[in-house]
Amino acid sequence: MSNTDFLYTCETHLSDPGFATSLPPSNPAPPKLSDPEIAKIKEEWEEKQRLNKAKEADKSKDEDTTDKCKGKDSPKESSATKSPNPSVPLAPIPAVPVASSHARFALHREIFAMRQMEHRKRRQVARVKQVAPMLPSVPRT
Template sequence: MSFTNLYYKRTTGTPKACYICYKPTTTCLATINAVDFLYTCPTHLTDRGFASPIQEEPAKPAVDENEIAKVKEEWEEKQKRKAEREKEKEKEKEKADKVKDKDDDKDKKEKEKKSTPPKSPHSSVSPPPTPAAHQRFALHRDIFAMRQTEHRRRRQAAQAKDLAPRFPGAPRGELA
């Protein structure tokens, strides 16, 4: 079973020997399904000859349908208000031409102000908090080849141990 050269930095509870310098460390690099893991010092993680960090590309925030509908609704409301303002301006021009009573104008303006709904404060939509992700690393190709070889040897040893009882034993008689 092969594994990819993608390791996640994890912190363990008990310190074990570093893969490179054998000093006790709690920093561990492990594959996603923990097929392979190795303990390493944090200083080795900064060394390009051992491992290099993989930078994640920032994901574009997905736009929800609710947000689209909300923005569309707000835009339609603005267009309606704009149309109403234009109509009001036309009415005011006509009123100025006809010269009506000032009291009537005041009453109508007050009614229009009362009829317009109060503006609702816009709620700021904050993006959902991103889950804390572990740092990702890719081992140097030589180190990764060593890890694969070691993993292959362990697997072959386990397979040989399983198959050994199935084979017949060597002859025990004397040579004649």
């Protein structure tokens, strides 16, 4: 059971010392990569792209010779078997940040108790609305 709850508040309430206390960040920022590491990763990616292009070129040569041997001269069939434009490099997928960028706060006990009481009242009202139609009515005579 998670004890995390979201409560949207203004900056004035967050700066109030009787409302909430700021918590330290739970997940520190990921370490920054140095320039040599970035260059190495970029070089590896470019090498993979060159290998992929070479494989596609070999594959298209094999398909062309196979098509000529079988007598396929239809442009529809040859374009359907080829891969989409190999000259356009695929962009790497950007990494999605895992941690939330919002500051975290702990509500003080009194504020948290008032919030719980409000939720409890809402649940009770909903339960009354659900159960009331099932109760027998009062005799009229």
